[in-house]
Amino acid sequence: MNVQEQVTKFAQEAKQTSLTLAQLNKEQRNEILLAIASHLKAKQSFILKENAKDQTKALADVKQGKLSKTLYDRLCLNEKKADQLAVYLEEVAKQEDPINQQEWAMELSPELNLYRYSCPIGAIGVIFESRPEVVVQIVALAIKSGNAVLLKGGSEAAYSNRILFDLIQEVLTQYDLQGAVHLLETRESVAALLHCDNFIDLIIPRGSNQFVSYIQSNTNIPVLGHASGICHIYVDKEADIKQAIDVICDAKTDYPAACNAVETVLLHKDIAQAVLPSLCETLAQKQVELRLDQASMHIYGKQALLATDEDWQTEYSDLQIAIKVIDSLDQAIKHINEYGSHHTDSIMTTQQATADTFFQLVDSACVFHNVSTRFSDGYVFGLGAEVGISTSKTHARGPVGLEGMVIYKYKLKGNGDIRSAFTEGKRQYTHKLIQTKNK
Amino acid sequence: MNVQEQVTKFAQEAKQTSLTLAQLNKEQRNEILLAIASHLKAKQSFILKENAKDQTKALADVKQGKLSKTLYDRLCLNEKKADQLAVYLEEVAKQEDPINQQEWAMELSPELNLYRYSCPIGAIGVIFESRPEVVVQIVALAIKSGNAVLLKGGSEAAYSNRILFDLIQEVLTQYDLQGAVHLLETRESVAALLHCDNFIDLIIPRGSNQFVSYIQSNTNIPVLGHASGICHIYVDKEADIKQAIDVICDAKTDYPAACNAVETVLLHKDIAQAVLPSLCETLAQKQVELRLDQASMHIYGKQALLATDEDWQTEYSDLQIAIKVIDSLDQAIKHINEYGSHHTDSIMTTQQATADTFFQLVDSACVFHNVSTRFSDGYVFGLGAEVGISTSKTHARGPVGLEGMVIYKYKLKGNGDIRSAFTEGKRQYTHKLIQTKNK
Numbered sequence: 001m002n003v004q005e006q007v008t009k010f011a012q013e014a015k016q017t018s019l020t021l022a023q024l025n026k027e028q029r030n031e032i033l034l035a036i037a038s039h040l041k042a043k044q045s046f047i048l049k050e051n052a053k054d055q056t057k058a059l060a061d062v063k064q065g066k067l068s069k070t071l072y073d074r075l076c077l078n079e080k081k082a083d084q085l086a087v088y089l090e091e092v093a094k095q096e097d098p099i100n101q102q103e104w105a106m107e108l109s110p111e112l113n114l115y116r117y118s119c120p121i122g123a124i125g126v127i128f129e130s131r132p133e134v135v136v137q138i139v140a141l142a143i144k145s146g147n148a149v150l151l152k153g154g155s156e157a158a159y160s161n162r163i164l165f166d167l168i169q170e171v172l173t174q175y176d177l178q179g180a181v182h183l184l185e186t187r188e189s190v191a192a193l194l195h196c197d198n199f200i201d202l203i204i205p206r207g208s209n210q211f212v213s214y215i216q217s218n219t220n221i222p223v224l225g226h227a228s229g230i231c232h233i234y235v236d237k238e239a240d241i242k243q244a245i246d247v248i249c250d251a252k253t254d255y256p257a258a259c260n261a262v263e264t265v266l267l268h269k270d271i272a273q274a275v276l277p278s279l280c281e282t283l284a285q286k287q288v289e290l291r292l293d294q295a296s297m298h299i300y301g302k303q304a305l306l307a308t309d310e311d312w313q314t315e316y317s318d319l320q321i322a323i324k325v326i327d328s329l330d331q332a333i334k335h336i337n338e339y340g341s342h343h344t345d346s347i348m349t350t351q352q353a354t355a356d357t358f359f360q361l362v363d364s365a366c367v368f369h370n371v372s373t374r375f376s377d378g379y380v381f382g383l384g385a386e387v388g389i390s391t392s393k394t395h396a397r398g399p400v401g402l403e404g405m406v407i408y409k410y411k412l413k414g415n416g417d418i419r420s421a422f423t424e425g426k427r428q429y430t431h432k433l434i435q436t437k438n439k
Numbered sequence: 440m441n442v443q444e445q446v447t448k449f450a451q452e453a454k455q456t457s458l459t460l461a462q463l464n465k466e467q468r469n470e471i472l473l474a475i476a477s478h479l480k481a482k483q484s485f486i487l488k489e490n491a492k493d494q495t496k497a498l499a500d501v502k503q504g505k506l507s508k509t510l511y512d513r514l515c516l517n518e519k520k521a522d523q524l525a526v527y528l529e530e531v532a533k534q535e536d537p538i539n540q541q542e543w544a545m546e547l548s549p550e551l552n553l554y555r556y557s558c559p560i561g562a563i564g565v566i567f568e569s570r571p572e573v574v575v576q577i578v579a580l581a582i583k584s585g586n587a588v589l590l591k592g593g594s595e596a597a598y599s600n601r602i603l604f605d606l607i608q609e610v611l612t613q614y615d616l617q618g619a620v621h622l623l624e625t626r627e628s629v630a631a632l633l634h635c636d637n638f639i640d641l642i643i644p645r646g647s648n649q650f651v652s653y654i655q656s657n658t659n660i661p662v663l664g665h666a667s668g669i670c671h672i673y674v675d676k677e678a679d680i681k682q683a684i685d686v687i688c689d690a691k692t693d694y695p696a697a698c699n700a701v702e703t704v705l706l707h708k709d710i711a712q713a714v715l716p717s718l719c720e721t722l723a724q725k726q727v728e729l730r731l732d733q734a735s736m737h738i739y740g741k742q743a744l745l746a747t748d749e750d751w752q753t754e755y756s757d758l759q760i761a762i763k764v765i766d767s768l769d770q771a772i773k774h775i776n777e778y779g780s781h782h783t784d785s786i787m788t789t790q791q792a793t794a795d796t797f798f799q800l801v802d803s804a805c806v807f808h809n810v811s812t813r814f815s816d817g818y819v820f821g822l823g824a825e826v827g828i829s830t831s832k833t834h835a836r837g838p839v840g841l842e843g844m845v846i847y848k849y850k851l852k853g854n855g856d857i858r859s860a861f862t863e864g865k866r867q868y869t870h871k872l873i874q875t876k877n878k
Contacts, residue, residue: 019776023799106821112810114820121832122802201832220655222833243855250857337458348855359850360462363561368851371551374858375851381553382545382870393560393640394661395834398849410837411798412807412814416682416787418689419813431821 007150007192010182011199014123014148017179022120022146026097032143033093036171037086040136043167044082050163051077051132058156067156070257074131075156085136085164088385092140095384098402099146105434109427112414113434119409120146122201125193126387127215129207130154135164137385139181145405150193150200152184161185194219202405204388209315224404226391228315228341229259231373234332234358236349237270243370244348245279248321250372251346253286257317259389260344260376264312264322266332272299272325280304280323288319295325312339329354333361340364342391344376344398365391365398446589446631449621450638453562453587456618461559461585465536471582472532475610476525479575482606483521489602490516490571497595506595509696513570514595524575524603527824531579534823537841538585544873548866551853552873558848559585561640564632565826566654568646569593574603576824578620584844589632589639591623600624633658641844643827648754663843665830667754667780668698670812673771673797675788676709682809683787684718687760689811690785692725696756698828699783699815703751703761705771711738711764719743719762727758734764751778768793772800779803781830783815783837804830804837 001009021029040047058075061067101118108114124147128134135153142149153161165183172178184190193200197220205215209228216223233251235244251262267275276299280290291307292300311322312335326332336345346368347358355369366376376399378386383401390396396404421427440448460468479486497514500506542555563586567573574590581588592600604622611617623629632639636659644654648667655662672690674683690701706714715738719729730746731739750761751774765771775784785807786797794808805815815838817825822840829835835843860866 019800019802108814108819108821112814216659222661222831224833240855246857247855250859254857254859254862355852361458363458364848366849366851369853371851371853371856372858375547375551375853375856376849380547380858380861380868381849382547382868392661393846394663397846407832407836409803410805410815410820412805412810413794414808414810414814416679416686417810417814418685418693419811419819420689420693422819423693429819429821 003186003188004192004195007184007189008196008199010150010184011123011193011196013179014150014182015199017177018120018122018146018148021143021148021177021180022099024146026100029143029146030093032171032175032177033089033140035174036139036168037089037093039167039171040089040164041083041086044079047082047085047160047163047167048077048079050159051075053159054132054157061156071130071156074129075160077132077160081133085133088133088137089140092144092385095144095402098144098406102435103408104437107430107432107434108412109417109422109430112412112417115411115413116408117411118406121405121407123148123150123199124405125150125152125196125200125203125221127152127190127203127205127207128154130156132157132160132164134206135161135168138387139168141385141387141402141405143180145402147405148180150182150184152190152193158185191218194221197221206388222395224388224390224392224395224400226259226341226343226389229261229343229389230263230313230315230339230341231260231343231376232264232266232336232340232345233262233373234266234336234345234347235268235271235275236329236347236351236354237268238350238354239271239275239348240350240370241271241275241278244275245282247346247348247370247372248279249282249286251374252283252288252321253319254372254374256319258374259315260373261317262321262346262373263314263316264324264339266324266326266335267296268329268332269295269325269327272296276300276323283321286319288321291320291322293324296323299325315341329357333358337361337363343389344368344373346371346373365389442625442627443631443634446623446628447635447638449589449623450562450632450635452618453589453621454638456616457559457561457585457587460582460587460616460619461538463585465539468582468585469532471610471614471616472528472579474613475578475607476528476532478606478610479528479603480522480525483518486521486524486599486602486606487516487518489598490514492598493571493596500595510569510595513568514599516571516599520572524572527572527576528579531583531824534583534841537583537845541874542847543876546869546871546873547851548856548861548869551851551856554850554852555847556850557845560844560846562587562589562638563844564589564591564635564639564642564660566591566629566642566644566646567593569595571596571599571603573645574600574607577826578607580824580826580841580844582619584841586844587619589621589623591629591632597624630657633660636660645827661834663827663829663831663834663839665698665780665782665828668700668782668828669702669752669754669778669780670699670782670815671703671705671775671779671784672701672812673705673775673784673786674707674710674714675768675786675790675793676707677789677793678710678787679789679809680710680714680717683714684721686785686787686809686811687718688721688725690813691722691727691760692758693811693813695758697813698754699812700756701760701785701812702753702755703763703778705763705765705774706735707768707771708734708764708766711735715739715762722760725758727760730759730761732763735762738764754780768796772797776800776802782828783807783812785810785812804828
């Protein structure tokens with residue numbers, strides 16, 4: 001069997017098992033989550049042992065400059081982080097059931113009733129970075145929402161991903177649900193997955209811009225994700241200067257590699273003089289490299305790199321920041337919509353009306369007022385675990401939790417009803433709501 | 440300017456205008472809809488004159504066998520149908536505002552509040568068949584939901600589409616919104632549209648299987664639609680035989696070209712003997728060509744075509760039907776999930792438990808119990824106008840109304856909040872609901 005055949009087989013099994021999963025009630029799905037949680041606790045030493053193998057390899061890579069320290073840190077499990085794995089599952093088990101919920105119901109005509117129910121999407125492919133806990137988080141969300149998944153983790157975490165997958169499989173096998181989760185371990189298998197549009201309903205890629213774009217361009221399967229996170233903070237002419245500086249520093253330095261870190265700061269020309277010197281000093285103290293446009297450079301008066309058009313289009317993912325002086329709110333909004341990635345953008349202003357215009361016109365998943373861009377996160381938003389952040393304009397946008405793994409189906413119940421009776425005027429539609437549309 | 444440049448320019452204009460549209464309140468958007476309605480009424484003679492040109496050309500094509508009578512009929516406007524154009528706009532104006540609705544709100548921490556609002560998708564490309572009224576329906580839905588649209592209608596309706604577009608533009612120009620609607624008039628322009636992923640957020644193709652598949656395979660833009668409509672009716676071993684026959688006849692003959700017409704009937708072996716002869720007679724009387732599997736052929740005992748595996752995969756869109764005897768509910772569900780197009784499938788049974796299993800396991804957008812598949816329609820479902828029917832598992836499924844043209848954005852309001860305060864434990868998340876999640 002070649003890679004394509006193998007992955008197609010996995011995808012088909014996932015699709016088939018998703019129908020079985022969809023039949024389980026919430027108690028059964030939660031029971032499985034808790035059974036996996038216990039099993040991971042019981043087998044923690046195995047997990048740590050396998051993770052240590054990944055660590056050894058990764059440390060060598062760090063020394064050779066092939067892997068960043070940040071990625072290495074994300075990879076490492078210790079006892080505390082390993083304990084957390086079971087907690088993810090337990091937390092997800094506690095959440096409300098996202099499927100089999102009646103969303104609304106309508107009498108189309110007497111004794112002909114339509115019901116809309118939430119239901120799982122089916123089979124989902126998730127491709128993610130090297131944090132091993134993601135295997136557990138995604139499996140938790142998938143089983144909770146009745147979806148089967150095919151997982152491909154970062155190769156740096158290969159041993160960790162494998163042991164976690166094996167342990168999860170041991171539990172799923174007891175429930176005859178081993179087809180619900182599959183592990184892909186090579187790049188070729190990702191390429192093969194992209195051709196499985198007969199069986200896979202959604203692909204969620206997490207990773208570099210380049211990688212997500214590659215996925216989007218090479219499959220007919222719907223893709224949920226974000227290709228980049230070029231987030232902005234715009235400081236309005238009327239803003240609390242201390243707040244603005246604090247928020248920008250937090251947004252840049254709290255976790256520079258995160259997709260919700262700020263990359264570009266736009267300063268209104270009327271406040272630039274008051275904000276810029278102190279902002280630049282504060283950032284420079286925190287080792288942030290400044291990229292200033294001509295106007296900012298002029299105000300700052302000290303040595304800094306000149307920002308080019310490329311800077312406005314760059315996700316640094318590191319301690320670098322671009323700063324530009326702009327003439328008006330409109331120009332700021334235009335810049336953000338043109339250069340941004342429609343992820344998260346924040347305005348600092350004391351004027352509610354200005355913030356309202358910004359909320360209305362900035363075409364991003366998350367638009368903030370006097371808040372650091374770093375708050376753009378599924379856990380922070382109270383969505384529970386996060387399957388990813390989407391900058392797409394369909395299905396799910398912004399931080400995506402369980403809701404993004406759910407769709408709906410219509411059920412219509414009657415007594416031998418035929419449409420021609422309505423066409424011929426013998427019967428009429430009443431369209432009476434039985435249960436209100438909630439959205 | 441070549442075709443690609445022209446279409447890209449249209450797409451860019453649409454995207455820009457969509458932001459202006461998004462700012463209008465519901466009264467302003469409804470006012471535009473009603474202004475278009477009045478204008479179409481006032482200029483009805485122009486519309487009928489242009490439609491007559493399409494009719495003349497189409498009639499010649501019908502005579503030469505290049506166009507079906509059904510398509511010709513769909514193309515023709517008379518005074519009554521032209522009056523209806525304004526009614527579509529007036530009806531959509533009456534509907535609830537789908538955008539700027541607060542879906543839910545949550546306190547993340549004291550004085551740090553998150554709000555989720557419905558909002559337009561942005562710029563949408565809609566490619567549709569030759570019914571000229573679709574231009575008006577789509578424009579009505581688009582303006583109501585704050586979206587800009589690029590329209591490509593069937594070439595048979597070229598004159599009608601052009602005059603309707605011109606009249607709509609005359610009104611939009613008064614509101615300085617002429618960029619909100621664009622008309623594409625060639626096949627090359629559709630191909631060009633598929634490359635406008637920088638500006639177009641969603642494509643809704645309506646048309647033949649082949650055409651929708653072509654769109655899906657040739658763009659990175661999300662596609663909402665259905666490639667085919669292979670709908671089934673399964674007659675359970677315990678079913679009301681008269682009801683079953685009536686429903687099947689309605690589902691096949693009420694409008695055979697519709698995507699919600701039934702194509703395959705599955706009969707449980709225990710009821711086949713009782714249903715089949717009478718069903719076949721009734722269908723044959725209505726000029727329906729029968730394609731029977733071996734078992735059905737044996738029971739029927741008369742001359743009929745033998746169904747092959749290809750029949751189970753065929754959307755006849757005409758007066759043909761395939762009939763197969765199956766052994767069990769499970770086998771019926773398996774057949775439907777394997778050969779169907781996940782559009783609309785119905786079970787005829789007197790047993791609620793059997794219907795429940797069918798509802799749960801048939802993986803289709805619409806699953807019906809004792810009802811003709813022909814009820815699968817946005818207007819019938821009480822959704823108002825319909826932008827299309829989707830068999831996708833993301834965004835919107837089944838008949839799609841205004842809701843399918845809407846997404847949401849998150850707004851977070853604070854007072855200089857920084858994430859590191861939470862990371863360092865100085866502040867805690869409260870995640871208190873301000874307004875309940877409705878979904």
